[in-house]
Amino acid sequence: MHEHAPTGIRGAGNRRLLAISLALTATVMVVQVVGAALSGSLALLADAAHMFTDAAALVIALIASTVAARPANDRRTFGYQRAEVFGALVNGVILILLSVWVAIEGVSRLVDPGEAEVAGGLMLVVAIVGLVANAVAMWLLSAAQRHSINVRGAYLEVLGDLIGSAAVIAAAIVIVVTGWDQADAIASLLIAAMIIPRAIGLLREVVSVLAESAPKGTHVREIRDHILTTPGVVDVHDVHVWQLTRGAPVFTAHVVVDDAALADGRAAGILSDLQSCLSQHFDVEHSTFQLEPAGHVEHGAHT
Numbered sequence: 001m002h003e004h005a006p007t008g009i010r011g012a013g014n015r016r017l018l019a020i021s022l023a024l025t026a027t028v029m030v031v032q033v034v035g036a037a038l039s040g041s042l043a044l045l046a047d048a049a050h051m052f053t054d055a056a057a058l059v060i061a062l063i064a065s066t067v068a069a070r071p072a073n074d075r076r077t078f079g080y081q082r083a084e085v086f087g088a089l090v091n092g093v094i095l096i097l098l099s100v101w102v103a104i105e106g107v108s109r110l111v112d113p114g115e116a117e118v119a120g121g122l123m124l125v126v127a128i129v130g131l132v133a134n135a136v137a138m139w140l141l142s143a144a145q146r147h148s149i150n151v152r153g154a155y156l157e158v159l160g161d162l163i164g165s166a167a168v169i170a171a172a173i174v175i176v177v178t179g180w181d182q183a184d185a186i187a188s189l190l191i192a193a194m195i196i197p198r199a200i201g202l203l204r205e206v207v208s209v210l211a212e213s214a215p216k217g218t219h220v221r222e223i224r225d226h227i228l229t230t231p232g233v234v235d236v237h238d239v240h241v242w243q244l245t246r247g248a249p250v251f252t253a254h255v256v257v258d259d260a261a262l263a264d265g266r267a268a269g270i271l272s273d274l275q276s277c278l279s280q281h282f283d284v285e286h287s288t289f290q291l292e293p294a295g296h297v298e299h300g301a302h303t
Contacts, residue, residue: 035126120175232261
């Protein structure tokens with residue numbers, strides 16, 4: 001058995017697929033905002049906020065794909081990859097504020113429904129449109145997400161919103177059949193509960209990147225141990241690992257090399273081995289090593 005390459009629109013490049021999915025998501029988000037205003041549905045508005053998370057994720061994915069192709073220059077020596085991080089920061093703050101407002105409004109409607117009425121029929125139609133749009137976006141990304149972690153992230157965001165649309169549909173059906181408008185508030189609280197952990201996780205990742213912490217899952221001690229197994233390497237110190245943005249780790253280290261290896265002209269081979277080690281075992285494409293003779297003493301050196 002083998003997997004055939006997708007043809008037609010699903011076989012397009014990652015950036016084109018992401019752009020099409022973004023157009024679908026943004027369009028439906030606007031439809032849901034209008035539908036929420038006309039129907040009085042808080043759940044539709046919450047789902048629109050959920051759609052906003054997907055649209056933002058797709059924008060970030062597009063930025064990552066586009067920025068990665070831009071060369072560095074004398075002003076921005078690492079290129080423009082941090083733009084994705086600042087976009088994610090704004091996204092996370094907006095999501096937290098929207099989710100808190102939806103949660104407060106949802107609880108308020110449960111405690112005191114007042115005279116607010118929800119047009120369940122219109123709410124149902126708009127929610128179905130959202131569900132279909134998410135299903136189409138998932139279908140478009142389903143093949144590419146198997147080969148790209150960037151597209152995979154966008155695919156999972158769309159999956160989450162599809163679940164949100166299903167919750168709105170369920171609430172709309174309850175309202176149409178029973179007239180119990182509080183189902184709308186309950187659905188909005190469920191969607192807010194789905195958004196907040198994702199927003200907090202996004203902000204935690206942004207803080208980690210801006211604080212130049214080691215990427216999640218990266219173990220500096222393990223990297224150091226690998227480096228020490230390289231023939232000719234005596235010691236390693238001043239190890240630093242951080243990331244410019246998600247999936248773009250950077251590594252630097254000072255490596256003490258045996259004097260005999262340097263005398264024999266093996267420095268280039270050792271450097272190549274070290275870079276291959278980081279690339280193959282730890283997915284670090286950008287690594288910088290300073291090779292030092294065993295007798296070299298550097299002021300302020302630390303492990």
